[in-house]
Structures are given as C-alpha cells and as structure tokens.
Amino acid sequence: MGRDKKQNPFAARKRQKRANGGGGPDRRAEPYQEITRDNAAFIKYYNIQQICATEEEWTQFLSTIRENLPTTFRVTGFKGEAKALLNIIKTELFTEYVRAVAELNGQPAEQVQRPLCLPWYPNGMAYQLHLTRKDIRRSEPLCRLHNFLIVETTAGSISRQEAVSMIPPIVLDVKPTDKVLDMCAAPGSKTAQLIEALHSEPEVHKIPPGFVLANDVDNNRCYMLVHQAKRLNSPCFLVTNHDSTFFPNMLQTNADGSKSIVKFDKILCDVPCSGDGTLRKNPDIWMKWNLAQGYNLHGLQYRIAYRGAEMLEVGGRLVYSTCSLNPIENEAVLQRIIKDADGALELVDAAHMVPGLKFKPGMTHWKLATKEVDTIYNNFEEVPETYHTIIRPTMFPLPPAEIAQIGLEKCIRVLPHLQDSGGFFVAVIEKRRKLSTEKDNVRELLEKPTQAEPKLDESGKPIEEKSVPWGPQRKRRRLHGYKEDPYVFFAEGDADYKSMKEFYELDDSLNERCLLTRCVTEKKKNVYYCSDAIRDLVQLNEHNIKIINTGVKAFVRCENRHTVHPYRLAQEGLQTTNAFIGNSRRIEVQRDDLILLLNCTDPTKPPSTLELKEATQERCKELGVGSCILKYVDPNFTLFVVGWRGTSSLRAYVDSDETVHILRLLGADLRKFEVNKYEKAKEAAAAAAAAAATTSSASPDETNVADKTSEPTPMDTTDPEEATPTTS
Numbered sequence: 001m002g003r004d005k006k007q008n009p010f011a012a013r014k015r016q017k018r019a020n021g022g023g024g025p026d027r028r029a030e031p032y033q034e035i036t037r038d039n040a041a042f043i044k045y046y047n048i049q050q051i052c053a054t055e056e057e058w059t060q061f062l063s064t065i066r067e068n069l070p071t072t073f074r075v076t077g078f079k080g081e082a083k084a085l086l087n088i089i090k091t092e093l094f095t096e097y098v099r100a101v102a103e104l105n106g107q108p109a110e111q112v113q114r115p116l117c118l119p120w121y122p123n124g125m126a127y128q129l130h131l132t133r134k135d136i137r138r139s140e141p142l143c144r145l146h147n148f149l150i151v152e153t154t155a156g157s158i159s160r161q162e163a164v165s166m167i168p169p170i171v172l173d174v175k176p177t178d179k180v181l182d183m184c185a186a187p188g189s190k191t192a193q194l195i196e197a198l199h200s201e202p203e204v205h206k207i208p209p210g211f212v213l214a215n216d217v218d219n220n221r222c223y224m225l226v227h228q229a230k231r232l233n234s235p236c237f238l239v240t241n242h243d244s245t246f247f248p249n250m251l252q253t254n255a256d257g258s259k260s261i262v263k264f265d266k267i268l269c270d271v272p273c274s275g276d277g278t279l280r281k282n283p284d285i286w287m288k289w290n291l292a293q294g295y296n297l298h299g300l301q302y303r304i305a306y307r308g309a310e311m312l313e314v315g316g317r318l319v320y321s322t323c324s325l326n327p328i329e330n331e332a333v334l335q336r337i338i339k340d341a342d343g344a345l346e347l348v349d350a351a352h353m354v355p356g357l358k359f360k361p362g363m364t365h366w367k368l369a370t371k372e373v374d375t376i377y378n379n380f381e382e383v384p385e386t387y388h389t390i391i392r393p394t395m396f397p398l399p400p401a402e403i404a405q406i407g408l409e410k411c412i413r414v415l416p417h418l419q420d421s422g423g424f425f426v427a428v429i430e431k432r433r434k435l436s437t438e439k440d441n442v443r444e445l446l447e448k449p450t451q452a453e454p455k456l457d458e459s460g461k462p463i464e465e466k467s468v469p470w471g472p473q474r475k476r477r478r479l480h481g482y483k484e485d486p487y488v489f490f491a492e493g494d495a496d497y498k499s500m501k502e503f504y505e506l507d508d509s510l511n512e513r514c515l516l517t518r519c520v521t522e523k524k525k526n527v528y529y530c531s532d533a534i535r536d537l538v539q540l541n542e543h544n545i546k547i548i549n550t551g552v553k554a555f556v557r558c559e560n561r562h563t564v565h566p567y568r569l570a571q572e573g574l575q576t577t578n579a580f581i582g583n584s585r586r587i588e589v590q591r592d593d594l595i596l597l598l599n600c601t602d603p604t605k606p607p608s609t610l611e612l613k614e615a616t617q618e619r620c621k622e623l624g625v626g627s628c629i630l631k632y633v634d635p636n637f638t639l640f641v642v643g644w645r646g647t648s649s650l651r652a653y654v655d656s657d658e659t660v661h662i663l664r665l666l667g668a669d670l671r672k673f674e675v676n677k678y679e680k681a682k683e684a685a686a687a688a689a690a691a692a693a694t695t696s697s698a699s700p701d702e703t704n705v706a707d708k709t710s711e712p713t714p715m716d717t718t719d720p721e722e723a724t725p726t727t728s
C-alpha cells in the first residue's frame, strides 16, 4: 500500500486550507451575530442513528437542543452547615428568586415557577433554576441571586455545575476509604464532587483514609483544577499533570512497610470528547461540529479508559463518561474495552443510583459515515481505503451475537429533551480480575532515583537552599508548564512543630511528618497539611510524575512585636486542624459577638474586647495575644472561625466570601456586603460624564496637562455629544 493512500484526507484538507490563507475570514472585528443553531451534518447523522424512538420524539429533541440550558447548582453536602444553608436557599433565596423573576418577566409572583429539585441527586441538594446563565449575569433584578451564587461558590458551599455532569461521581459511589483517580479532571467540577464524597463521614473519619488524585494532561487546566478543589480544603487531595494514556504506575507503602503498586478503588474517566451534548450551553459547537472530531477522539478515549482499567483494583469500579451523544465516542469505545479485557471487566447497571433520572439505554446498532454524512457505512468492508486511517474496524458495532455479550444496554444515555438538560453518556465498569496487559513491576519502580531528603545542619534544621525544580531532568516532551516548588515535609523533631504543638496543644495523633512547606528554608512561611496517604504518594512518586499541588494551608507565619508564637492558624486548614487543637486557644462566642466581629471589615480598627459580651471579655482576659479559634454553637450547626486576640481587641480572620457565608448562616444583615454592579456601573458612568464635563469646560492649559498624563483614546477624536460613556 502506498504512503499517499494512508494520508488522513481530513488533515490534508486542513493543511490545504491553512496554505490557502487560514480557515476562513477573520470575523473577530465584525459585530456579534446570533449563532445559527443548525448543522445539516449533525442532524443527518443523529437521524440515521435513530437516537429517538419516534418522529415526534426526534422533533422534541431537535427543538430542545436549540434552547439555552437552564442553570443548576448543588449544595456541598459534607459541610456541617449544609442543611442550614439548604434551608436558607429553599426559603429566603427562592422567595427572592420568585420576586426577581416576576419583576424580570413582568408577571405576578404566583405565576413564577419555583426552582426544581433534581429528583435523582442525593438528599435533595441540587436545584435547577428556570433561568439561563446569561439571564442571571445580565439582568439587574437577578443581581442578588447572582451575588449569592458567586459568593457561596467561592466559599465552597455550593457548586454551579451542569445537571448531567453530576451523574458520573454519583454512580462512581466514592467512600471515605477509597483510593480515587480522576484521569481527565480539569476544570474539576466532578473532582469537587468526588472530594465531597470522600469527606462524607466526618464523624467516623477525622481525616479520610482514602484520597482523590486528580490528573490532567493540560498544565494550565491543572491550575483551574487546583482553584476549584481549594474551595473544599481537603488534605486528602493531589493534583498531577500527566498524559493519562501512559499514566505511570505509582508506589505506596503497605502497613508492614513494604512497597506495592497503587491500585485504585474508583476511577473516573471523563474523557475529552466532541462535546455535542453541550450544544445548549456552548452554541458555537453548532458551527464547528463535524464527524471527524469523533473519529479522531475514539482512539484516545479508548487508550485513556483502558489504562484506567489496568490501574483499577480487582473489585473496583470505573466510570466512563462523555458529554457527547456519538456512539463512536461512547458505545464503540466500551465494546472495544470489554472485548479486549476478555472477561476481566464487566459493564454494570447503575440506574438504581440515580432514581428518577430519565435516560435511554446504550445503543447496540449504529452506523458510520463520511465527515459530511453524505455516504453511510454499515461495516468496515464498505469503507474506501482512503478513509482506513480515520475510520477503524473497531468503530463498527460487533456482530449481533458478540455485542449481546457486552451489555451495552446498561449504559446511560441522557438526551436533552428527556428532562430539560444537556446531553450525556455514562457507563459503569467493574473489574472481575487482572488484565493480561498489567505490568506491575515494583522493583523497577523502586530502582528509579527518588528526590533527596532536605539537607539538615547539626541541630536538625534544614540548610537554606534555593527552591529546586521538580525532580530530575526528564525528556523535553514532559518539561511543559511551570516548574513546581518542591514538597518539603517536616522531619521528626522539627523545632517549629514543637512550638506549634505546645502553643495550640496539638493532639499526638496529628502526624507532624504530614506538615509540609513548598520551599527548603529555615524560616517556613506557609505550612500545609496533607493526609498520611497523600504524603506517602508524594514522597514515593514525585520523581516519576509531575505533582502540581497538594495540602491545605494550616499555619501561616505571622510575627509582630506582641506575638508569643510565630504561627497563626489558617481558616483554610481549620476544617482539618480543628480536631487536633486543644482548649487553650479557644473562645466560645455568642451570635451577636460573632456578627460584630465579622462585620468589622477594616483591619486597622479591630473590635475592642469591651464591645463584646461579658463572658467573651472574661475569656479574652485569660487568653494571651495570638491566633485562636472562635466557636459558635447554633441549635442546627456549629461554626469554627479563626480569630486573632490582640492586646485589647478580638477579630475574626476569614476572607470576605466566607464572612458573607457565615453571616448568612447567622441570619445577619448582609446589605453592607451586597454589591449591585448595575448601580456601581451607573455611578461610574455618572462620574465619568461629570469628569468629561469638567474637562471640556477647563482652560486650554488644564486640558494640555491632562493630555500629557493619559494615552490618547478614540474618545479624543469623538464629538462628546455622540460619545457614550463606557460602564464596564
């Protein structure tokens, strides 16, 4: 066979287009035009696949995918105050929602449809609003609702996430003891759900024994992942940056001190896909969609999921998901994996875990076609040779007798019209025995060089060194993105730890070797904490895989002339450290005191202890200057907030979003914190107009002074009468 025949015709056409001066005219400067929600190839392709049972249903499908997607959010379940927040949402927030929607639509409040509780999401914690993202962002009456969503998302109390995207973590069924791998994790909405599930039994596990390892091949997207997960402050979480198709085996220490290869109990493969299930959220896909995307992704999707299956524990569970409706990216990938695994993997039915979810079973018949869907292929023999590098035999359904053994009907296909959602595909696989391709050579891994322990001086203090880049030099291909600072764990007998232990009366069960810094230096700045399992993973594997982030900030160096102890507590880590801290640095406060402390937003004017309740004042007298924990007990929840006892003051040490979150739980007046961006924009416009009026009436000399200090803008050449002040 000649080389030319093997060339990818789609890629050749793309190259030709580029050679002719790019892929079409640059429209960036043209005025915005509403996207035409149509694509003949898309409609033809899914029509021939018969994804809907009747003509009537097909019409309903086509009409729904052309509509914008409603907004959904879920409450972070594991937090102690989740129920209290849910109650506030169902009462105050939804009352405000009804008022705002009535105002927006000019209709009576009684006619406004209340938000819908997603029936299949556990404990009634997820809601769908009858509003799109754009509605919420751009409508002044919805400003308070928008503020609520932003603040509570940043505080980690809710997550705005597409409804269907919540399904894979639910059916993965993560328990606090599980070792969990999220292979294609960024930006991390599902990862957040996995972390929540890991922490779902705080009364049983102070720190869950399991962990979530979230990985993504894209270095930049890994930081989105860090940002997303940081809100949840889990010490059992690790972010890595690697290609999942050849994700390396990782080492772990067993209870008897020996080493073995990590096998994960739960693996999520939310693989890259053509994304045509998200047409309602991302309408620009209408213009870009073509069948070549699915063909190009099939191999990558298979390799990621197959590597996942190799790393899965026998008896473990792997969830494969895409936001695509295309059987080439879904059923074809799964039939290939199940077939290649030769009985080691089994598709299982998980519908009972999402009761009330409307979906269709996986497909067992599908057809392939050319990119333009002008020629249909029923089997590989019909495919012309020029397409053999694109359309592969494994993409066709197996013969009926074989495909019946695969169990594809157990897959979950969510179509947008079934419950006014996006489109999605989910399959659950369980591992019955090892795969024949698994290579678990512990000795080979142990023989690889590991990172050196930090050098210590005679007194056991680390010798100051410059921060070193990640591990030994590797192949160029892997040296992408930023170099990460090292992970420097405390050695036993660390002098800083001794003083922390004394000052905060830390419990012996807190493992000091799980404290770490990100720089080899004597004067530690931020001190992080991670679980034993994560520490073990980092130390044994950092030479083998790029670790982007781990640990929650637990202590921060904070020295001034009054401080007795150089480290304050960090609110981020309090969820973890609280359980290990003794009584000497605790103050129980009443509601009014906490509201007073949180309302103080000027750090230069902390509340005087004299403004507080008498009991609080008495306790403050007993407490020396420094960091402390403020505890508030409500009949429905208990709050812990980092505080600072000054010489004559007491203040809360939390960021602004968490402040609003706590004040909301306390039922306090939030008006001081409410930002109305529309009002602000109007004020800014008025100020700009006033400034412009002053400038135009100023003397020529004054105008010249202004000109020298500012860049010329198009406004300078515009008639002031015509100019519209910008308000962005």
Ligand SMILES: C[S@@+](CC[C@H](N)C(=O)[O-])C[C@H]1O[C@@H](n2cnc3c(N)ncnc32)[C@H](O)[C@@H]1O
Pocket (backbone or CB within 6 Å): 165, 183, 184, 185, 186, 187, 188, 189, 190, 191, 215, 216, 217, 218, 221, 242, 243, 244, 245, 270, 271, 272, 273, 304
């Ligand atoms: C569908 S998105 C994942 C969405 C994510 N699970 C969530 O819920 O937010 C697919 C991700 O796979 C990543 N990816 C693509 N190829 C990969 C590979 N070979 N290994 C690991 N990640 C990959 C992409 O960078 C992208 O972030």
